Amino acid sequence: MEYKISNRLRLTAIILMVVGLLGVGYGFITSNKSFEEVETMLANESHHGEAAAHEEETHQVEATSHDTHSLDETHGGNHEVVDEHTKHVNHVMHAMHNRPWSAFYVAAFFFMMISLGVLAFYALQYVSQSGWSPLVLRVMEGITAYLLPGALIVVLIAALSHFIGHNNIFIWMDPEVVAHDKLIQGKTGWLNIWGFIIRGLIFIGGWSLYRHFSRKFSIAQDKANDNKNFKKTFRISAAFLVFFIYTESMMSWDWIMSVDPHWFSTLFGWYVFAGMMVCGITVIAFITIYLKSKGLLPQVNDSHIHDLAKFMFAFSIFWTYLWFSQFMLIWYSNIPEEVTYFVTRIEDYKLPFFGMLAMNFIFPLLLLMNSDYKRVPWFVVMAGIVILAGHYIDVFNMIMPATVGDQWYIGIPEIFSVLFFAGLFIFIVFTALTKAPLTQTRNPFIKESEHFHY
Numbered sequence: 001m002e003y004k005i006s007n008r009l010r011l012t013a014i015i016l017m018v019v020g021l022l023g024v025g026y027g028f029i030t031s032n033k034s035f036e037e038v039e040t041m042l043a044n045e046s047h048h049g050e051a052a053a054h055e056e057e058t059h060q061v062e063a064t065s066h067d068t069h070s071l072d073e074t075h076g077g078n079h080e081v082v083d084e085h086t087k088h089v090n091h092v093m094h095a096m097h098n099r100p101w102s103a104f105y106v107a108a109f110f111f112m113m114i115s116l117g118v119l120a121f122y123a124l125q126y127v128s129q130s131g132w133s134p135l136v137l138r139v140m141e142g143i144t145a146y147l148l149p150g151a152l153i154v155v156l157i158a159a160l161s162h163f164i165g166h167n168n169i170f171i172w173m174d175p176e177v178v179a180h181d182k183l184i185q186g187k188t189g190w191l192n193i194w195g196f197i198i199r200g201l202i203f204i205g206g207w208s209l210y211r212h213f214s215r216k217f218s219i220a221q222d223k224a225n226d227n228k229n230f231k232k233t234f235r236i237s238a239a240f241l242v243f244f245i246y247t248e249s250m251m252s253w254d255w256i257m258s259v260d261p262h263w264f265s266t267l268f269g270w271y272v273f274a275g276m277m278v279c280g281i282t283v284i285a286f287i288t289i290y291l292k293s294k295g296l297l298p299q300v301n302d303s304h305i306h307d308l309a310k311f312m313f314a315f316s317i318f319w320t321y322l323w324f325s326q327f328m329l330i331w332y333s334n335i336p337e338e339v340t341y342f343v344t345r346i347e348d349y350k351l352p353f354f355g356m357l358a359m360n361f362i363f364p365l366l367l368l369m370n371s372d373y374k375r376v377p378w379f380v381v382m383a384g385i386v387i388l389a390g391h392y393i394d395v396f397n398m399i400m401p402a403t404v405g406d407q408w409y410i411g412i413p414e415i416f417s418v419l420f421f422a423g424l425f426i427f428i429v430f431t432a433l434t435k436a437p438l439t440q441t442r443n444p445f446i447k448e449s450e451h452f453h454y
């Protein structure tokens with residue numbers, strides 16, 4: 001059955017992109033403030049928040065200095081106060097400069113990881129010769145169409161933050177920081193801008209080649225009289241999964257973990273993998289339910305939805321297991337250079353940190369544990385919205401503490417970045433769905449999928 005994107009959906013995607021881009025532009029323009037402008041802003045806001053506490057502390061130090069020290073000592077004390085004040089203003093100014101870059105990067109990575117998760121899940125269907133999934137394989141192919149532009153945008157934002165920004169996302173890209181940091185100096189063989197870009201292009205090239213050939217063989221199989229194309233897809237899917245295991249880990253180190261170049265976790269690649277899988281499967285479920293509601297996937301039944309919801313539930317539990325394993329081992333060993341990662345997030349990001357944990361574990365556990373609820377489309381959509389929001393906040397928690405510190409907000413840069421990439425994602429994915437029939441006709445397991453009941 002052929003799919004034609006509706007004018008309303010296309011217009012919605014374009015509006016989201018335009019509005020999102022305007023908001024992102026506004027975020028960049030309003031964040032580009034000088035030291036004096038930030039100082040004035042903090043002075044105007046001094047009646048509440050951290051600025052008030054800082055000024056009060058400053059006045060107390062000044063008063064103490066005048067009362068208890070000699071003129072020379074007071075002069076030295078004032079210098080210390082001025083230094084603290086300058087540091088605070090600089091901190092806020094750099095956080096403001098970094099925020100729109102980081103917000104744009106978080107949204108770009110989030111939507112990219114959805115399509116990458118779907119690509120891995122798609123390959124798994126072929127390697128396992130799954131009988132339930134052939135009816136939704138074309139949906140997966142549509143979602144993976146976003147991977148090439150989406151991943152290139154992630155690398156582009158990172159590169160531009162170095163070349164035209166002020167190393168707003170990755171501090172190891174700043175030569176001044178590296179010159180005074182022995183630990184980062186020891187990692188420059190890996191953490192350097194050209195190595196970052198070249199590795200990124202290799203990752204994207206490999207993923208895109210697999211996507212291109214698997215899609216080509218999938219469409220060729222529809223017109224074939226034998227299963228040669230299916231067997232080709234099986235073989236390249238097995239090879240791709242080996243390539244994916246390595247490159248996904250390296251990608252997570254480069255694109256996410258290196259925002260905190262002093263910290264590392266041996267579990268991090270798996271942790272990011274679990275998040276991208278649950279998000280990818282959730283989006284497969286969303287689009288499948290949407291297309292079925294339009295009468296376009298009539299042979300998809302509640303058992304297919306049930307299986308997708310089962311995978312959403314399973315990977316949510318897997319993500320929680322990895323989160324707890326990473327957190328518990330670091331917390332228990334209490335090594336300063338490791339535990340600082342979680343201390344920063346618990347102290348400065350308490351609401352998004354614990355809120356994300358509830359959204360990614362407690363909600364899926366309660367909503368999707370019951371087998372009957374997994375068959376109800378609106379219930380799966382409701383659980384999926386919570387899961388996607390929770391994993392966006394998870395990516396937010398991974399990036400923002402390293403780039404904006406305690407000066408975080410969910411405001412115009414964050415919301416409009418999500419709107420822009422949501423519009424771009426919808427436009428590319430649904431356009432890709434129009435390029436081929438929505439169901440495969442010559443997949444050897446298609447009959448099994450059509451009569452699948454659980």
